[in-house]
Amino acid sequence: MKNKLKNIALLFVCLVFISMLQSCFLFPGVKSTYTAPDQDTHEQNGFVKATIINYALDGCGFMLLLEDGKKLEPVNLSEEFKKDSIKVWIKYQHYKGNSICMAGEMVTVTAIEKGISQASGAQFQDKNKK
Numbered sequence: 001m002k003n004k005l006k007n008i009a010l011l012f013v014c015l016v017f018i019s020m021l022q023s024c025f026l027f028p029g030v031k032s033t034y035t036a037p038d039q040d041t042h043e044q045n046g047f048v049k050a051t052i053i054n055y056a057l058d059g060c061g062f063m064l065l066l067e068d069g070k071k072l073e074p075v076n077l078s079e080e081f082k083k084d085s086i087k088v089w090i091k092y093q094h095y096k097g098n099s100i101c102m103a104g105e106m107v108t109v110t111a112i113e114k115g116i117s118q119a120s121g122a123q124f125q126d127k128n129k130k
Contacts, residue, residue: 050065050066050067050088052081053065059101062084073107074108075097075108095107095108
């Protein structure tokens with residue numbers, strides 16, 4: 001009787017294992033499509049990641065540091081975003097004009113949104129931070 005129960009249990013475990021293994025091969029074209037929802041929708045809508053930095057040189061104020069290390073000098077950054085080290089999503093246009101700062105390209109910010117909060121653990125990383 002005990003031997004028969006062991007055989008039934010072993011058969012059940014084998015069937016479960018085979019079912020799990022077979023499901024991996026049954027849908028070979030299915031891949032994970034998960035992306036962080038905030039990043040995916042913002043990038044699809046033309047936003048780029050940036051970090052607001054207080055560039056304390058003569059004639060310079062708050063600038064935008066892009067992921068690739070490029071610095072942008074916004075001509076219309078609102079007071080709400082004039083804080084150092086804030087992660088944001090931005091859309092911008094090139095601005096034709098002269099600047100005293102000359103540390104980055106002058107731009108007009110056409111849209112800006114705060115990045116994901118650090119509390120969520122999913123905030124984008126500043127690759128150029130030293």
